[in-house]
Amino acid sequence: MNYSGIKYTDMINGEGIRVSLFVSGCSHYCKDCFNSDTWDPNYGSLFTEETENDILNYFKKYDKSIKGLSLLGGDPTYISNIDPLVSFIKKFKNLFPEKDIWIWSGFTWEAIIESPKLLSLIELCDILVDGKFRIEEKDLNLKWRGSKNQRIINIKKSLELKETIKYID
Ligand code: SF4
Structure with a gap:
């Protein structure tokens, strides 16, 4: 898996102060995508164990001030990103079980819950921005998403209640 950047102390992508990882690869090709360079899964740098440790060490150092981890792209649910992210999130949750994880996907919630592969990643996260x-x-007033069709979904509650539960409207 490659990534295009890591934003430490990010206050835009999710609630509170976060660390945001922007991975490469996307199969959705949305018209007027803000970040089309990242469609190519080979774009950017290789996400290595050293990269993982950089992020984990940052959380260790600034534990109290950071609310959680955000996963964006490209698309974190691009097929070749799923297994590396599952592995990384497991390490992350083991060390920081109280931190929340937000994830963005070009797939809708309905498509995700039909796919065991997509779900293997999404079910490890707390909040999904879908579609x-x-x-x-497009609506510039929206928080955490670019267009009105995209929803901010509470993953755990939606899975528990077997219906789509929004985190906020
Ligand atoms: S899902 Fe995101 S990165 Fe992929 S084409 Fe759409 S806007 Fe761009």
Whole structure:
């Protein structure tokens, strides 16, 4: 898996102060995508054990001030990103069980719950921002997403209650 960047002390992508990892690879090709360079899974740098440790060490150092981890792209649910992220999240949750994980996906919640592979990653996270960016529904006033079709979903509650539960509208 490659990544295009890591934003430490990110206050834009999710609630509170976060560390955001932007992975490469996306199969959704949304019109007017803000980040089309990252469609290529080979874009950016290789996500190595050293990269993982950089992130984990940052959390250790600033434990109290950081609310959680955000996974963006590209698309974290791009097929070749799933296993490396599952492995990384397991390490992360083991060390920081109280931190929350937000994830963005070009797939909808309905598509994700039909796919065991996608679900293997999503079920480890807390909040999902779902769906493709649709230029026709673009709204600059929206928090944490670019277009109105995208939803901010409480993953644990949605799985527990077997219905789509939004975290906020
Ligand atoms: S899912 Fe995100 S990264 Fe992929 S094409 Fe759409 S806006 Fe771009």
